[in-house]
Amino acid sequence: MSKRKLLVPESRAAMDELKARVSGTLDPKEAKYEIAKEQGIPLQRGYNGKLTSEQAGKVGGSIGGNMVKELVRMAQENISKNDHSKS
Secondary structure, three states, rough: OOOOOOOOOOHHHHHHHHHHHHHHHOOOOHOOOOOHHHHOOOOOOOOOOOOHHHHHHHHHHHHHHHHHHHHHHHHHHHHHHHHHHOO
């Protein structure tokens, strides 16, 4: 599994935990397989050269998109809590 370079390398564990949570798995390494299964994409361990670019993009895009949505939701919740504590 390729790992993207994070701006804050110490955040790897938290990002992996988030990936697993938004994908509905316990193991972040299983996230892409879970998303692919939900979308009916025949992703397998090992070689996947027969997948189309569209299929591969749906898996990765779904994971990344859901992670961003969750991070935005968390930030909004945090801002709301801070606003209420200042009142």
